[in-house]
Amino acid sequence: MSDRDDELPEELRPDDEEALFPDEGEMAALRALLGPSDDDLAAPDHEALLAMTLGEDVATHAADEVEEADGLRRALDGDPDVDGAAAGLAELAEVLRVTARATEELPATADADHEALLAVALGTEPEISAADREAATELAEHLDREPFAASLRAARGEGDLDVADAPVLLALAFEVTGGEAPTFAETTREAATTLADDLDGAGEGDAELLPWTQAVRAAAGKLPDLDQMSQERRIRASLEAEPARGGGGDLLNLSRVPMWLGAVVAAAAALVLLINFGARQDEPTAAMPGPVVDQAAAELKAPRSTAELFDPAVPFEAKGGESDRVDRILTARASDLRNNRFAAWGVR
């Protein structure tokens, strides 16, 4: 028994099997361990929980972020009133449970030249080396690998598993972040191991599950940077778009396209671009044609001037205030980065 176990109420100690899914009183005790709040698990707690689970630092949050976090909390709790994109988070919670026990390792291609892989996947770089082509194929095969996809399918509730709940997710969050999970130590870990093993043995793979792989890998801490995330996501998108996975170069074979059809498409694209050229520049630009701006890229926050973060009526003092200004910039861009990670994972 660890030192922290001594701090636990008797009913929450690891040997007690009933502690696996704690009741309200047990949750209060758990919260007492986690922080000073005596209230029910509040929205910021859940935001922090989500941040911990995803490997983010917990920073201060604006009111709209707290509100968003509250929505995420309800989504994670499986609130049936939550709709839209957030509704999928209950499934993500399941995925995160699996992540705690994920043992799958990506092949070495994860560190390969992703630009080259992207080119191969799109069939736009015929002079690509044989090694890169092989790497792209290997990556595609990995994404289709049966046990992993089967696990994800089960995680989406297509197996016999129970829906994840907040307490279990909370416990697993400790494991993901490398911290202690004293409350449910042995029993929950055993349950999680059993769960992961069950998932590994579940059914056939499913192409629809591919978008989840990024979220799982990210939650497992296997994603070094955002750029790579977005590139891999596009690779998968291109692979998903073509069921027959022969060589990467077959994905876009212009020789199969009738010339008149190519001409019509190109002319239509030119017309759209021409119309857009005359449109107001301050109108939303997300509707630009796919080859130029794909949906994933449109969801990502780009670097931009920070002037909007400051009241134009209050000029900067000649001396002082730099620390406050950079703090405001940092907070805003931390929020953008969080958004970008969600977008790259396909959560939103």
Add this chain to the structure above:
Amino acid sequence: MKGRNLTIVALAATLMFGCGTLAGCGETDGPRTDVVCPPTSASPVVDPALLAFLSKAKAVHLRADVAEDDGKPAEALKVLEGLVDGPRPKGDPPAPEVREVLADTLGRTAELRSELKDYEAAKRDLARGLKLVPERNLFRGRLMEVTGVVEQRRHEVLRKAGDDEGAAAAKERAIEAFDEAVAIQDEVITKTLEP
């Protein structure tokens, strides 16, 4: 063959109009605050490197605050130099956030150098900062105000030293800088009032 030619013509038209449409979204040296472009697959996005730079900037400024509170401007200056001369996220030109934070930091180093009576070094920092923020925004306005402060201090020193001509020139430069700072501020306010 006829169809192939048609395709080539259409693709050329696509490229021509496409390039024209997206011209406003390319990186530019001049101020272009009126065009908001979505990121493309080739565009930079807010990423961990940018956050790391901003985190470092915050820590550096807080550390400089401590040094200044202790009455050690030279120490604060040394800390800040670690930011303005240190590594930054890739990008040419740098991301707007990087440019603006660096410009703000250079304004601080200039102010500190002028406290230490190193007016020429202060002037170099300000020139460097102004180059980073060609946009007429709060950051550029602040650099112009610091320019005025630096010249005002130089004016006082020269006047006390009996260099009336030099003092008068410094005073003139201070007035010009303050006027420019006010003009920029007026523009910023006016822009916010535009429908």
